[in-house]
Amino acid sequence: MLYADFMSTALPPLPPHDERAAGPDLLQLGATEDEPCLxxxxxxxxxxxxxxxxxxxxxxxxxxxxxxxxxxxxxxxxxxxxxxxxDRTGLLTALLDHSERKFQAAFLGGPPPLGPGAPPVERLHAFGRALLRRTVEELDLQLAAEPSPDRRFSVPARRVLHGHIALLLRQAVPEADCELLAHTLMAQLNPALVHHLVRQCQMPVERLEANWTDLVARVTKTR
Amino acid sequence: MLYADFMSTALPPLPPHDERAAGPDLLQLGATEDEPCLxxxxxxxxxxxxxxxxxxxxxxxxxxxxxxxxxxxxxxxxxxxxxxxxDRTGLLTALLDHSERKFQAAFLGGPPPLGPGAPPVERLHAFGRALLRRTVEELDLQLAAEPSPDRRFSVPARRVLHGHIALLLRQAVPEADCELLAHTLMAQLNPALVHHLVRQCQMPVERLEANWTDLVARVTKTR
DNA sequence: AAATTAAACGGACCTCGGTCCGGATCGTAA
DNA sequence: TTACGATCCGGACCGAGGTCCGTTTAATTT
The missing domain is CATH 1.10.10 (Arc Repressor Mutant, subunit A)
Structure with missing residues (x-):
């Protein structure tokens, strides 16, 4: 299977803006930089x-x-x-688009352990570390670009990340509810949480990384 | 230990509004219904x-x-x-205050398995089920009352819930990073996520409950 | 009871996100 | 080259959250 079904869940269709339109809903990785036909x-x-x-x-x-x-x-x-x-969110999201695409390319087709080739659990570990680092890097923008609660989980970029985690989880623990477990893992990387822990609580990023690692281990342990 | 240190982490002090002021930061459970001295x-x-x-x-x-x-x-x-x-969030939060207090009373001093008396893991299970149900019940209000990203994790109510989970976790898996694990569990009950899953994806609440149970089990399993 | 003062009141005002629509512009077809 | 239609532009306009400050009012002191 490929990534075609990440977006398959039925959702109330968003109004078709120029950005985030996403056409037939594959990845948003088609054109590397230029938009459809402006x-x-x-x-x-x-x-x-x-x-x-x-x-x-x-x-x-x-x-x-x-x-x-x-x-x-x-x-x-x-x-x-x-x-x-x-809207404002759309603009800010567009600003994040570049690094988003780079990251997608990295875990979809880049070298292991982030990209394909490594065992799923390895990839999960790498994924968390990488995404965590990226989130910290552009934290302000990520925070500002947060969509309203009822769109937050429907945003294409988010669905891609979620879908990827779910896929890896399915390979590692097929018996679990990977769809939901993926949300659990994603929550660990939520910009607002990272902001709270790193900025407000002064927690070192290493501790977040360690916790990610630990969590992945606990979650992928077959019983 | 009591619940006095839930709020102990140093945080940039919020401007003292009448609501959410919380005085010397114990629980917000002092006066059952009347405010300080209006x-x-x-x-x-x-x-x-x-x-x-x-x-x-x-x-x-x-x-x-x-x-x-x-x-x-x-x-x-x-x-x-x-x-x-x-602000608007404050008003909406105040509307939620009643059920919030009821819930706090239930897990702080109510009958087991939610209240004290049951083993920690039992209490965690009960906690998730109860909070999940409450969240679904008043979902619209919960969504509307969501604070801005940089306050979201500092809101007193949230800290109480988080602290409680952390406490139970510490009893169940002392070797883990319970502080962070508590955030992980809390994320499962995030109104925006619940909204997405239940309303937009039509997922039955039972599946969320099952996932909570499963997650608690995985997380509290000592290795 | 009168005076005093800290707190609360109210609504004009500001900012900013988002909408609307008449007019300008681009791409295309003749 | 001209004509035409679809697309785009721009800024006036609106609504809602949030601030400010002169005025009012409740509690307290004398």
Whole structure:
């Protein structure tokens, strides 16, 4: 089987924005960088907007990224921002897209132990370490880009990660409810939690990694 | 040890609103129903506001609970609402307070297996079932009351639940990182996740309960 | 009872996310 | 090259959360 069924669960269809549309719902890994078929001006503005947003975030942090400010910085109307990215979350998500794709490529086709080739439990360990590190790296953006509660688990990127974990779990502990166990593991990497533990509680990342390792071990232990 | 150290971890102090102030940070279980020392008019308005909010929520769902609407329905100025509850989340949280206290009382001092007297693992099982059921019951409100990412894990109610799980875990698996494991278990009961699984994926609650049971078993198994 | 003061009140005001629609622009077909 | 339709643009507009501050009112002191 391939990754075609990650998205198969029936869900209330989201309104078709330009971003996150995802077409026939395979991976979002098709085009490496360019979007489907944007009109020239649209594409130009999109680039300008992403650029402006990145600049703003670098200067004033994630909170400084006002939709109006982004529009102004990109010398573009406010409506254009929303037309292109749907909402604030969409814009911020788009900013994360690059690293997202890189990460997906790494665990889908990269070298072991993250990529295929290593035994599933090994891959799980590597996956947690890698994703945890990435989350910490771009924590502010991740926090700011958090979708509203009722979309949070339906976002394509999230489903891909979840699906991947579930797949590995199925190989390691077929008798378990891997679908749900995957959610359990994902929760460990939740940006809000990481923020709380690392920033607010000053917990070293190593402890989170250790806990991931331990949890994977406990969960994949067949009884 | 008692529950006095659940709140002991150093955290950036939240601005002192009337609600969630929590004073010297024991449990929020002190006064059963009345607030510290509100002026007569303030107390009256508080009651009117909560009443109005509950009415609005019953009529128009959680989305219909506009701060302005609540103020109007309570025949009170908008500023009063914010003075009393800090922000929207505060108001919604206050609405949940009653069942929260009931639940706390149940696992802190109620009959086993939820309350003290049963072996820790038993109590964990009961805890999950009970909290899961409560979450499903008031799901809409729970979703609407979700705090912003950087407060989510610092909210008193949440810390109490987390602390309780951690305590039980410490009794069952002293060698584990119970602090973090408690977060893992809590994640299972996250309203957003429950919403996703039960509402959007139509998953029966029994499956969530089964998964909780299974997870507790896996996690508390000493190696 | 009058004075005093800390607390509460209320609503004008601000910001920001999100919508809308008349007008400008791009790609295409003739 | 021109004409046409689909797409896009832009900024006025709206609603809701949150702030501010002059005014009112409840408790306390004299």
């Amino acid at each position: 009109r020239a001006d649209a594409a130009r503005n999109r680039a300008k907007l992403l650029d402006a947003a990145a600049r703003l975030i670098a200067e004033h942090g994630a909170d400084g990224v006002t939709m109006e400010a982004v529009a102004a910085a990109a010398q573009v109307g406010k409506g254009t921002v929303f037309r292109r990215f749907g | 002026r007569a008019d303030a107390a009256r308005n508080r009651a009117k506001l909560l009443d109005a909010a509950a009415r609005l929520i019953a009529e128009h769902g959680a989305d219909g609970v506009t701060m302005e609407a609540v103020a109007a329905a309570a025949q009170v100025g908008k500023g009063t609402v914010f003075r009393r509850f800090g």
